[in-house]
Amino acid sequence: MITVNKISVKSLISKSKLPSVDFAINPYVGCPHKCLYCYAEFMKKFTNHKEKWGDFLDVKMCCEKINIEKFKDCDIFLSSVTDAYNPFEKKYGVTKQILEQFTQSNARISILTKSNLVLRDIEIFKKIPNISVGFSINTVNDDIRKQIEPYASSIEKRIEALKILHSESIDTWIFVSPMFPKITDFRKIIDTCKYFSNSFGFENLNLKNRYHERVLNYIREYHKDLLSLYQEIYMYGNGDYWHKEAQEIHSHCQKNKINYSIHFH
Numbered sequence: 640m641i642t643v644n645k646i647s648v649k650s651l652i653s654k655s656k657l658p659s660v661d662f663a664i665n666p667y668v669g670c671p672h673k674c675l676y677c678y679a680e681f682m683k684k685f686t687n688h689k690e691k692w693g694d695f696l697d698v699k700m701c702c703e704k705i706n707i708e709k710f711k712d713c714d715i716f717l718s719s720v721t722d723a724y725n726p727f728e729k730k731y732g733v734t735k736q737i738l739e740q741f742t743q744s745n746a747r748i749s750i751l752t753k754s755n756l757v758l759r760d761i762e763i764f765k766k767i768p769n770i771s772v773g774f775s776i777n778t779v780n781d782d783i784r785k786q787i788e789p790y791a792s793s794i795e796k797r798i799e800a801l802k803i804l805h806s807e808s809i810d811t812w813i814f815v816s817p818m819f820p821k822i823t824d825f826r827k828i829i830d831t832c833k834y835f836s837n838s839f840g841f842e843n844l845n846l847k848n849r850y851h852e853r854v855l856n857y858i859r860e861y862h863k864d865l866l867s868l869y870q871e872i873y874m875y876g877n878g879d880y881w882h883k884e885a886q887e888i889h890s891h892c893q894k895n896k897i898n899y900s901i902h903f904h
């Protein structure tokens with residue numbers, strides 16, 4: 640059960656500290672996708688919500704028209720601490736209303752989602768000269784996806800959406816993130832998506848935050864054989880696994896002429 644509220648905001652766009660991103664647009668506060676490892680959970684402390692992260696959603700309402708000129712040649716990212724295409728976007732359409740204002744703009748807009756609802760806005764994307772749409776995929780095994788991203792679109796639906804966007808000449812990309820040691824098979828993801836994705840980004844699982852225990856409990860319950868490896872990496876700080884994984888990504892992508900970037904912590 641999710642509590643949904645509408646909130647008034649002065650602006651929908653905020654400066655971003657993310658690398659290669661000037662501004663972020665988060666049309667919602669909260670995220671009903673409830674990923675096991677949600678990196679955005681820290682946002683709860685900026686709200687008055689008593690509900691757990693994932694059990695509330697604030698829908699941002701803004702009367703001000705976006706001054707598109709101000710964002711000329713800027714890199715804008717949707718979304719850094721929510722999924723702009725979470726299931727409530729179907730009803731409220733905040734993301735859609737924002738993107739409609741960017742048609743014909745010179746901003747470089749990059750969308751990252753785990754939802755095939757993104758297909759609804761293809762006609763808007765076609766009117767935005769610099770837009771790219773990415774999907775987060777860290778496994779092609781939908782049973783694992785159900786365990787760690789229970790309310791996001793299935794892997795099949797994400798890949799189907801990727802194919803459709805690619806066939807409509809939208810710039811597409813895959814963000815292999817977060818990579819779970821020995822669970823994320825980056826080669827399989829590349830093989831599955833390489834004909835429909837113009838580039839791949841790779842980010843490793845970071846357990847510095849509050850979801851540390853939650854993820855280790857998941858490993859304890861479903862991947863017991865990997866527990867000692869996870870403890871080695873996340874409790875004793877052994878960096879060998881990621882060092883080797885990065886080398887393997889470099890070598891695989893170079894050999895297969897894959898356009899890629901690595902964003903390991």
Ligand code: SF4
Pocket residue numbers: 670671672673674676677678679680720721722753
């Ligand atoms: S889609 Fe992103 S913001 Fe939403 S729950 Fe998953 S990790 Fe968190």
